[in-house]
Amino acid sequence: MRVIFNEEMRQVADDMDRMASAVSTAIRTAGRALLGPDVEAAQDVIDGDQAIDRLESSVIDQCIQLLAKQSPVATDLRIVVSTLRLAATFERMGDLSRHIAEAVRRSYPDSPLPPEARELFGKMQDFLNDMADRLVAMLADRDTKVAERIIVDDDQLDCLHQQTFQLALSDEWTGSKQQMIDLVLLARFMERIGDHGVSAARRVVYIVSGFDPSKDPKDLEDID
Template sequence: MREVFQQELREVQERLVEISELVTVAITNATTAFNESNVTLAETVIAEDPKIDSLAASLDELAISILALQQPVARDLRIVVTALRVSASLERMGDIAEHIAQLARYRYPDKVVKKSLRQTFSEMGRLDVEIAKKLTVLLKTEDVQLADEIRNDDDQIDELHVSVFDAVLGAHWKGEAVDTVDVTLASRYHERFADHAVSIAKKVQYLATGEWPSSSSNA
């Protein structure tokens, strides 16, 4: 029974990595579609999101079954509870990638943002992709240094997010109402994607060390 239990725990962690890898593909394709007005990539992201949802639901079922049948304690319990919380955040990150892709599809063949903000969104997208890649490695290795790197990347996205709001509220903004709404939503999606990654990173850091990151760290 103990060997079966350990195999189930390994499966939980492997499934988290699998979902994270799919989220990385989703955000990579979504941000490319967004920045390049690539409707084919946008539709691919939208079509693939149910797979992420299904895998997250399946993982949750496995984790709940382990809790009910194996009654884990100590680190084993932390693994299962963390997996339940992380899968929810990963599923939400997949949804956010889908939202970014939907904006690209809705505005096709036009680009979503005005020329003056395209470099900003290109950088936000690049950082989100980097965060997703680091998150996958973190879930594989529990290398807590990656958690710090993810938080630093998130700080950069937060700064870019603020700069977008400064731009649309500034006197030189020439966009129509729909442009303002699209840009505001897009910036929020990019920022929230990173926030979820930070939340996961904190949980993995707790799993690895048994200590919750200090309150000065990003939520």
């Protein structure tokens, strides 16, 4: 039974790796679409979201079958249940990337952002691109050190998010009312992608160690 469980979990892990890679691509492509603006890139993200949804469904189905047939306990149960939650987290990151792409498509050929917002949103996208790469590496290697960096660095994105509000209320604002709405929504989508990345990182730490870093993130320093 143990051999069967391990083999089926490897299949689930393969799907999760593919899901993380697809989400990473969606994050990067949505950012390229936004900063272009690039409507073809936006459409790629929108079309690609269905593949992410299918991977989530596959992972959920496999995990439910494992719970029903293998009755895992202790560490095995922790891995299966945590994988279910990871799949939902990645699916939501894909949805948020699609929301960004839809905003680009809706406003094209104009940009949903005024010129003065491009530098700030470029910094936010650079952060998300780096986080997307870390997510793939973290999941493939179950690397808690990478997970730790994702959790700790999230404050940087939160700071950039706050700056978007300051920009919208400043005298430098030249955009339209619609662009102001888009700016607030887009900044929120990007900030939420970061939050879900943190959630995924915490879940990987929990899978590896059994420790929930959301209880006391400072304890991550003690994880080997």
